[in-house]
Amino acid sequence: MNLAEIYDFIAGSSRVTPLGLIVAVLVALFAHPFLGAWTAPVYFIVLAATLVISIFEPQR
Amino acid sequence: MNDWVLAGTTFVASVVECVEAVTIVLAVGYTQSWRSALSGAAWALLVLAVIAGVLGPALVRLVPLHALQLAVGLFLVLFGYTWLRKAIWRYSGRKALHDEDAIYAREVAALEAAKTQAHAERIGFATSFNGVLLEGLEVIVIVITFGAASIGGFWWASAGALAAVVLVCAAGLALRKPFGKVPENTMKFVVGIMLLSFGTFWSGEGLSVTWWAGESTLPTIIAVYLALSGLVIATLRTTRKPVSA
Numbered sequence: 009m010n011l012a013e014i015y016d017f018i019a020g021s022s023r024v025t026p027l028g029l030i031v032a033v034l035v036a037l038f039a040h041p042f043l044g045a046w047t048a049p050v051y052f053i054v055l056a057a058t059l060v061i062s063i064f065e066p067q068r
Numbered sequence: 069m070n071d072w073v074l075a076g077t078t079f080v081a082s083v084v085e086c087v088e089a090v091t092i093v094l095a096v097g098y099t100q101s102w103r104s105a106l107s108g109a110a111w112a113l114l115v116l117a118v119i120a121g122v123l124g125p126a127l128v129r130l131v132p133l134h135a136l137q138l139a140v141g142l143f144l145v146l147f148g149y150t151w152l153r154k155a156i157w158r159y160s161g162r163k164a165l166h167d168e169d170a171i172y173a174r175e176v177a178a179l180e181a182a183k184t185q186a187h188a189e190r191i192g193f194a195t196s197f198n199g200v201l202l203e204g205l206e207v208i209v210i211v212i213t214f215g216a217a218s219i220g221g222f223w224w225a226s227a228g229a230l231a232a233v234v235l236v237c238a239a240g241l242a243l244r245k246p247f248g249k250v251p252e253n254t255m256k257f258v259v260g261i262m263l264l265s266f267g268t269f270w271s272g273e274g275l276s277v278t279w280w281a282g283e284s285t286l287p288t289i290i291a292v293y294l295a296l297s298g299l300v301i302a303t304l305r306t307t308r309k310p311v312s313a
Contacts, residue, residue, distance in 0.1 A: 020153060025150075052268060059149060
């Protein structure tokens with residue numbers, strides 16, 4: 009298995025899903041002082057939005 | 069409740085992968101020999117059991133739960149996206165449905181062509197071994213990650229996977245033909261929703277995100293992903309594009 013195949017095994021050749029995940033993690037780590045109790049809903053919304061966007065991403 | 073959900077999710081995921089593996093083993097058995105088909109499958113199952121048996125408990129013992137929940141959660145989110153996206157594309161007609169009968173026919177044709185070669189027996193063994201190993205790898209990853217992120221989860225996840233292996237193998241022995249009628253896409257859809265939901269919840273816990281209803285937030289997460297997926301499928305069905313394989 010080369011790196012591309014491992015990436016495909018985990019992320020299914022999507023470019024959007026790892027990016028969305030990184031954004032969600034950054035929100036959870038750094039936006040907590042501003043968002044407070046809203047951190048969890050925002051974290052969830054970012055992940056859910058990533059799902060929707062990735063579905064409309066062109067299939068490779 | 070979570071333990072039963074864990075076992076149920078690994079059970080469904082394992083049924084899907086076992087169905088695909090049994091198709092390959094049956095193709096080898098009917099075209100080459102049952103000896104090479106079954107020994108290849110048995111060796112692959114042994115390798116998978118060793119991977120799960122060594123890696124799973126080792127992770128739980130050596131890595132703190134909080135760090136595991138973060139790593140496992142993020143991994144499950146990515147894995148869940150992959151399963152769910154494919155299932156949604158198939159539901160909405162953007163991707164061809166998984167056809168076990170067609171896969172079986174393709175495997176048989178390839179094996180028939182290899183039958184005349186000098187090492188046909190070895191090719192049969194390798195096909196069966198690789199098929200079971202590759203299909204089983206996804207199950208092992210799910211079992212290990214589920215087991216690692218929750219206390220006692222490894223045994224529940226393993227039990228779910230083992231039950232699926234026994235059930236599908238028994239059905240394969242009884243029917244002796246590929247499972248063309250198994251609702252694979254529905255099962256993949258359910259697994260995708262569960263992987264993504266557990267991944268979201270655990271990665272949040274690992275990142276010290278406070279869920280608004282504690283553990284009871286999980287059903288809400290599942291419900292939202294379900295509703296969202298339904299909405300996307302309905303939207304895609306109204307704007308159909310050509311099917312890709």
